[in-house]
Amino acid sequence: xxxxxxxxxxxxxxxxxxxxxxxxxxxxxxxxxxxxxxxxxxxxxxxxxxxxxxxxxxxxxxxxxxxxxxxxxxxxxxxxxxxxxxxxxxxxxxxxxxxxxxxxxxxxxxxxxxxxxxxxxxxxxxxxxxxxxxxxxxxxxxxxxxxxxxxxxxxxxxxxxxxxxxxxxxxxxxxxxxxxxxxxxxxxxxxxxxxxxxxxxxxxxxxxxxxxxxxxxxxxxxxxxxxxxxxxxxxxxxxxxxxxxxxxxxxxxxxxxxxxxxxxxxxxxxxxxxxxxxxxxxxxxxxxxxxxxxxxxxxxxxxxxxxxxxxxxxxxxxxxxxxxxxxxxxxxxxxxxxxxxxxxxxxxxxxxxxxxxxxxxxxxxxxxxxxxxxxxxxxxxxxxxxxxxxxxxxxxxxxxxxxxxxxxxxxxxxxxxxx
Amino acid sequence: xxxxxxxxxxxxxxxxxxxxxxxxxxxxxxxxxxxxxxxxxxxxxxxxxxxxxxxxxxxxxxxxxxxxxxxxxxxxxxxxxxxxxxxxxxxxxxxxxxxxxxxxxxxxxxxxxxxxxxxxxxxxxxxxxxxxxxxxxxxxxxxxxxxxxxxxxxxxxxxxxxxxxxxxxxxxxxxxxxxxxxxxxxxxxxxxxxxxxxxxxxxxxxxxxxxxxxxxxxxxxxxxxxxxxxxxxxxxxxxxxxxxxxxxxxxxxxxxxxxxxxxxxxxxxxxxxxxxxxxxxxxxxxxxxxxxxxxxxxxxxxxxxxxxxxxxxxxxxxxxxxxxxxxxxxxxxxxxxxxxxxxxxxxxxxxxxxxxxxxxxxxxxxxxxxxxxxxxxxxxxxxxxxxxxxxxxxxxxxxxxxxxxxxxxxxxxxxxxxx
Numbered sequence: 001x002x003x004x005x006x007x008x009x010x011x012x013x014x015x016x017x018x019x020x021x022x023x024x025x026x027x028x029x030x031x032x033x034x035x036x037x038x039x040x041x042x043x044x045x046x047x048x049x050x051x052x053x054x055x056x057x058x059x060x061x062x063x064x065x066x067x068x069x070x071x072x073x074x075x076x077x078x079x080x081x082x083x084x085x086x087x088x089x090x091x092x093x094x095x096x097x098x099x100x101x102x103x104x105x106x107x108x109x110x111x112x113x114x115x116x117x118x119x120x121x122x123x124x125x126x127x128x129x130x131x132x133x134x135x136x137x138x139x140x141x142x143x144x145x146x147x148x149x150x151x152x153x154x155x156x157x158x159x160x161x162x163x164x165x166x167x168x169x170x171x172x173x174x175x176x177x178x179x180x181x182x183x184x185x186x187x188x189x190x191x192x193x194x195x196x197x198x199x200x201x202x203x204x205x206x207x208x209x210x211x212x213x214x215x216x217x218x219x220x221x222x223x224x225x226x227x228x229x230x231x232x233x234x235x236x237x238x239x240x241x242x243x244x245x246x247x248x249x250x251x252x253x254x255x256x257x258x259x260x261x262x263x264x265x266x267x268x269x270x271x272x273x274x275x276x277x278x279x280x281x282x283x284x285x286x287x288x289x290x291x292x293x294x295x296x297x298x299x300x301x302x303x304x305x306x307x308x309x310x311x312x313x314x315x316x317x318x319x320x321x322x323x324x325x326x327x328x329x330x331x332x333x334x335x336x337x338x339x340x341x342x343x344x345x346x347x348x349x350x351x352x353x354x355x356x357x358x359x360x361x362x363x364x365x366x367x368x369x370x371x372x373x374x375x376x377x378x379x380x381x382x383x384x385x386x387x388x389x390x391x392x393x394x395x396x397x398x399x400x401x402x403x404x405x406x407x408x409x410x411x412x413x414x415x416x417x418x419x
Numbered sequence: 420x421x422x423x424x425x426x427x428x429x430x431x432x433x434x435x436x437x438x439x440x441x442x443x444x445x446x447x448x449x450x451x452x453x454x455x456x457x458x459x460x461x462x463x464x465x466x467x468x469x470x471x472x473x474x475x476x477x478x479x480x481x482x483x484x485x486x487x488x489x490x491x492x493x494x495x496x497x498x499x500x501x502x503x504x505x506x507x508x509x510x511x512x513x514x515x516x517x518x519x520x521x522x523x524x525x526x527x528x529x530x531x532x533x534x535x536x537x538x539x540x541x542x543x544x545x546x547x548x549x550x551x552x553x554x555x556x557x558x559x560x561x562x563x564x565x566x567x568x569x570x571x572x573x574x575x576x577x578x579x580x581x582x583x584x585x586x587x588x589x590x591x592x593x594x595x596x597x598x599x600x601x602x603x604x605x606x607x608x609x610x611x612x613x614x615x616x617x618x619x620x621x622x623x624x625x626x627x628x629x630x631x632x633x634x635x636x637x638x639x640x641x642x643x644x645x646x647x648x649x650x651x652x653x654x655x656x657x658x659x660x661x662x663x664x665x666x667x668x669x670x671x672x673x674x675x676x677x678x679x680x681x682x683x684x685x686x687x688x689x690x691x692x693x694x695x696x697x698x699x700x701x702x703x704x705x706x707x708x709x710x711x712x713x714x715x716x717x718x719x720x721x722x723x724x725x726x727x728x729x730x731x732x733x734x735x736x737x738x739x740x741x742x743x744x745x746x747x748x749x750x751x752x753x754x755x756x757x758x759x760x761x762x763x764x765x766x767x768x769x770x771x772x773x774x775x776x777x778x779x780x781x782x783x784x785x786x787x788x789x790x791x792x793x794x795x796x797x798x799x800x801x802x803x804x805x806x807x808x809x810x811x812x813x814x815x816x817x818x819x820x821x822x823x824x825x826x827x828x829x830x831x832x833x834x835x836x837x838x
Contacts, residue, residue: 181658182676182698184605233652233811235680237692239600239714257601259694261654261678273656275678275696279601281712283730293700295658311702392652392813 038358039349040102040126043067043095044085045116047075049332050107050130050156050341055083057342058105061349066100071108092116096123102359103348106130107156109199110206113137117153118144126152126361128348131215131375133206135383138376139400145372152351152361155370155378158340159220161347164306165340166368167320168292168299169224176308177294180225180265183274184291185217189334190283193252195245201252203386208254209278210236211382217290218262219370219378221274224292227265228377229274233394234260234385239281256280260385286334304339344369376400458768459521459545459777462486462514463504464535466494468751469526469549469575469760474502476761477524480768485519490527511535515542521778522767525549526575528618529625532556536572537563545571545780547767550634550794552625554802557795558819564791571770571780574789574797577759578639580766583725584759585787586739587711587718588643595727596713599644599684602693603710604636608753609702612671614664620671622805627673628697629655630801636709637681638789638797640693643711646684647796648693652813653679653804658700675699679804705753723758763788795819 042063044051047070055065067087070076080088087098095101096119104120106113106129114137117129121144132138145153159165172180192200192212199205200212222228236255246252258278265271291300297310305321330338347365354362370378377399384395461482463470466489474484486506489495499507506517514520515538523539525532525548533556536548540563551557564572578584591599611619611631618624619631641647655674665671677697684690710719716729724740749757766784773781789797796818803814 181656181700184696184698186603233654235652235692237600257692259680259692273654273676273678275694277603277694279603279712281600281714282717284728284732284734293698295700298701309703313703315703394811 038356039063039352040358041066041100042103042105043098043101044105045069045095046107047079048107052079053330053333053338053341054105054107057345061345067095067098069095096120096125102126111199114140117141121145121148121151121153128154128156130156132379135376135379135400136404138379139403142372142376153372154366155372155375157216157219157370158337158344159216160223160368160370161343162304162336162340163343164301164304164320165220165224167306168301171299171308172224172292177292177298178296180272180292180294182293183221183272185276186287186289187213188279188282188285188287190280191256192280197246197250201246201254203253209280210255210258210385213278214258214276215378215382217276218381219374221262225264225272227272229262229264229381229397231263231394231396232260232381232384232388234258234388236386236389288334288336304336457775457777458482458771460485460519461522461524462517462520463524464488464514465526466498467526471498472749472752472757472760473524473526476764480764486514486517488514515539515544521545530618533559536560540564540567540570540572547573547575549575551798554795554798554819555823557798558822561791561795572791573785574791574794576635576638576789577756577763578635579642579787579789580762581723581755581759582762583720583723583739584639584643586725587720590718591643591711596711596717597715599691599711599713601712602640602691604695605706605708606632607698607701607704607706609699610675611699616665616669620665620673622672628699629674629677629804632697633677633695634797634801636695637800638793640681644683644691646691648681648683648800648816650682650813650815651679651800651803651807653677653807655805655808707753707755723755
């Protein structure tokens, strides 16, 4: 199958939207007009690949995207025109305070996510967002989410919505593999760096394979196994520190290779060993394989397909896959993420459609979503892996329970000077 | 392709031998009768799968197997009859001192290997053997090999002889992948335990995935990359401690799951990161995948096939494979090892055929073989991984340079008592 560029996807999804609208007219009892009218208006932050793909997916499901934020007026204006969004701005408040916006989707550099997400909740808007840059930021987001439990606040890890992983989790709960022993994950692909120097090149800004892809895998593993990591070990490397576009005094500090191990579940020898290998020095391919091995069988998700083999059987059986994603591919976004994003938008539609009031939502369709609490856990594991990589030791995962004193370093320095 | 049992292989190889003999009569100039006559007589230690497969392979190449040793008279007698070996015994000296035996092949439990190998060299016999159980044993074997440099002494790691890996190494030397960054190895398969309780169940006896399969991979990685590990980290687990056959007070202590990382080459950030995952809780499948990723491309050996992809190309190309092994499969031995064993025997034939005198051999055909020095390195890495698994820390690989004092513990205890 050939890779289609994003504009082709937009055309495809517009067609779907038109089809749906005419369908509604023909048989109003199936999908009520009021049901679509009650969907919340959406404001989107970001002009990157995910935002470009997300907007047409939202529109295809009946959401109206009212406002778009970009870092510059030009970026925002260009994309808003392209996607048919009536309002664009480079001022975040203009989106957050927009009267037609009830749901805010935040797909911006990690270092800016916390500020927008917390503010959006404070103004009373529902939030779907990507990960923050640090555990402290994640903690602040958790605090906000706890303070506004009536608002939807989910991390946009699309892998949890991918049908292959939903099915995999259900099979694991049903005992397909028996007692889970080992999870083995590999993600290989081309460089994650942007064309120009930016946050993707900076470890501290949330760039790199561990932060970008590893965090989605860490989250996925806890979703699949219904448990969390208590000890981690890992190593990160930056093999390509300069390239044709990033050179001179500039160097990439974010990792392009990373492997880590998570010990999950019970702390004794009975727990689950997870090994994850991420390699983004492999242009021309995208491989994502998630294998769970248990006492009586195993399950493997390759891309968007799920395979299984029980001990004693002769070969693998295809449990789900092949024909899950009917839309065109997007070159910039691997199929599991594209398909997962599409499933997430469908789940959001179901969640909001269940209620009459356009800001109300139903928990059930988005039950598999990653919460802000999950986001904090994931960020904590990511930082533990980084720490392990620098110390070479196993690191315990300790979830922050109160905000660290921002003046702690200062206080310690003063203390030292006094002695 | 169906799995054939060992007896089927024997019949197949006998046929090959007959064909070769008649072929020799027809065209004596091609393979001289004297060439075959000059091959050394062979004595084989062991009655396990490898020995059962090795003997017919040797016979097919024109070696005469004169003597077989088994742990019991019954075992030795049964297999000798089956394979047409004229002499059998359970006394090791009877094989070592056998006047027609010039080459000794040792495929016995690791804890017994050192004793036989060292003695064989001392008597002036050429030796092909499997790994020993400890680094101390390996060191004693190295000492013996250094003392008799005119004798052939190689470790029987068959993977080095597999054409896919010979080709892979050559491509790596030719710069196919550019600068090597990452090696990623996975071996999955069914349990390595014997039917009854024995050394395969015991970590200290040299059982387990790390010792049995991991050591072959450690050796292979140093062969492929032409470098050695300086730091290692790993974790071993025994998920299945008892089964239908091993129960009651008996427990398996050898690992059935293991992952480890090797930092190889230069000690700075420029070295090679190797990750190895071994899982032997996967009945019904055998997967062996060795991937080397470099700055300009990658090479992957899956089973006995070699694939490559250069950066910028659209897909993988098959570099070698498909039709390498024409013989039947052996259920008990994975194809890469079977094919590698066959290639090793061919190389041995070429090595001995090059000289008139039946004990003399040529270095070149067996140049890729693992030496006893390599065996000591591998054993040192295996023990470092075990140490890392128990301490949780990275462990430096320090090759033994003199034999440790066997009374060291005793001396230390006396010292402590004195104080």
